Amino acid sequence: AQKITQTQPGMFVQEKEAVTLDCTYDTSDPSYGLFWYKQPSSGEMIFLIYQGSYDQQNATEGRYSLNFQKARKSANLVISASQLGDSAMYFCAMREGPGYGGSQGNLIFGKGTKLSVKP
């Protein structure tokens, strides 16, 4: 079974509007971390935002926020006021804690969502 599922292969959003990219995860570890990365067409992976499983509040970083619903095992990325430069692939990733394979710091990635921002 996939540990990270991103169900939207591609999404379109109008410039200046908000968009939500979905991510669901599967783990039995009570201690885990969730990450979102952006990959422009150039290929480099850019870290956007982190949410820990014990964090009480949803993470925010500038125009990025994470809608974390622990009971539903979802960690959706919300991008507010979309810009043309937001057009890219977006990947959700998870790190599990020690004892669940996470002691080595490895990330498990979803297959990504391609976001296209329309002018």
Added chain:
Amino acid sequence: DGGITQSPKYLFRKEGQNVTLSCEQNLNHDAMYWYRQDPGQGLRLIYYSQIVNDFQKGDIAEGYSVSREKKESFPLTVTSAQKNPTAFYLCASRPGTGLSYEQYFGPGTRLTVT
């Protein structure tokens, strides 16, 4: 400027040849990682190293080899045993062992084998 460098950006090889992809970091990170990305896919872990002179296989290590003789360097060799070597290869490093530490990525090397 601290960061991770991967060279070259594009690499072309003939089938049957081994090829080594370079990854260098000046971030003083202990942990380093190699990922493979195929079109429309996420990243899959090939090898990782937590410390100099030590490394472990990831999910798709067959046909690949690595070395970690220096903290700054983690080269990946794609051998002729790798059945489908054409892919985008990303190197990453990590500053600490806590859950919250993100991985820092290099710009990647796109390998084409014909």
